[in-house]
Amino acid sequence: MSGLTEAQVASFHENGYLVLPEYLSSTEVTSLLTETNTLLNDFDLDTHPLTQFTTGDDDTTDHVGDDYFLNSGDKIRFFFEPDAFSQEPDPLTGRAALLKPKNLAVNKIGHSLHSLSEPFKAVSLNERNAAVARSLGFEDPRVLQSMLICKQPSIGGAVPSHQDSEFLYTDPPSAVGWWYALQDAGHGNGTLGMIKGSHKGAKGGHIKRRFVRKSGGVPGTEFIQNEGPSLPKGMEEEKVSDPAEEDLEILNVKAGSLVLIHGNVLHKSEKNTSDRSRYAYTFHVIEGADGWKYDERNWLQPPKEGFSKLFQ
Ligand SMILES: O=C(O)CCC(=O)C(=O)O
Incomplete structure (x- = not known):
């Protein structure tokens, strides 16, 4: 397997992301969509804790952090869109009431599709991705935090601007996101917005905060200040940290495209206000070698x- 070309690696390091159109075949995309629909239709609503995926970016809501979320790293679990619920509880059960069928109310499925679902495993743990990771300089790449992000029509929530290494911090930072469009993603349906070059230290790309479990046995999650290294190996010399002048690229990608996302690059996505869903599959790779x-x-x-x- 050949991995990335030199020009592709250079573009990834220059911009902080790289789009690879037609990375998945249409057969692979169909098999992932079929598996997604089976998962969405088959999960049991009666025993579900109705955990909603909240980002806590508006200071009035907490970020999702219950046990169902915190223990989902090696499971397949379902997180709902906050906008899929009525303000009033269900009068019969007293539980929160969904305004939509469950399969149209889910924000994301996570976080171990890459190990527990055969179709997702096949597009995650393979030689082709190993070759890409090798091109990016990984010595012992490890796959984690796989998610199917649903972005359902009209309620699919926005993802605020963030850097992936805030969530999957290694010392020093090493995360790279693999993001596959399973449906066309463009203007209006909550596509990715990438801030070009914002991963560079000279453009403020340092990891300044981290998303962690609360300390002292208190349940939940929070953001804390990062006291450790803030740039990956090889970028340490980039000390200047002026706020980046935003150079936002709104991606317009076809189903089957792969977007590689540097762990320090700022990116976000808008709410899906269209009438078509925008399913994407993503997982992350971190360096597992000694020294990280x-x-x-x-x-x-x-x-x-x-x-x-990822390397067998
Ligand atoms: O798919 C999206 O809307 C956002 C994905 C994202 O930001 C991520 O995977 O880090």
Whole structure:
């Protein structure tokens, strides 16, 4: 397997992301969509805690952080759109009441599709991705935090601007996101917005905050200041940290495209206000070699056997 060309690697390092059209075949995309629909139709609503995926970016809501979320790192679990619920509880059960069928109310499915679902595993843990990781300089790439992001029509929530290494912090930072469009993603249906070059230290790309489990046995998650290294190896010399002048690229990608996302690059997505869904599958890769340490306060903690190896 050949991995990325030199020009593709250079473009990734220059912009902080790289779009690879037609990375998945139409057969692979169909198989992932079929699996997604099966998962969405088959999960049991009666025993579900109705956990909503909240980002806590408006200071009035907490970020999702219940046990169902915190223990989902090695499971397949379902997180609802806050806008899928009525303001009033269900009069019969007293539980929160969905305004939509469950399959149209889910924000995301996570966080171990790459190990537990055969179709998702096949497009995650393979030689082709190993070759891409090799091109990006990984020594022992480990796969974690896989998610199917649904972005349902009209209620699919926005994802605020963030850097992936805030969520999956290693010392020093090493995360790279693999993001596959399973449906066409463009203006109006909540596509990715990438801030070009914002991963660079000279443009403010340092990891300044981290998303962690609360300390002292208190349930929940929070953002804390990052006291550790803030740039990946090889970028440490970039000390200047002026706020980046936003150079936003709104991506317009076809189903089957892969977007590689540098762990320090700022990116976001808008609410899906269109009448078509925007399904995307994403997982992340971190460096598992000696010299990098996965942080024990990260929201997602490794299973007993460790995170899935990409190099066999
Ligand atoms: O798919 C989206 O809307 C956002 C994905 C994202 O920001 C991420 O995976 O880090």
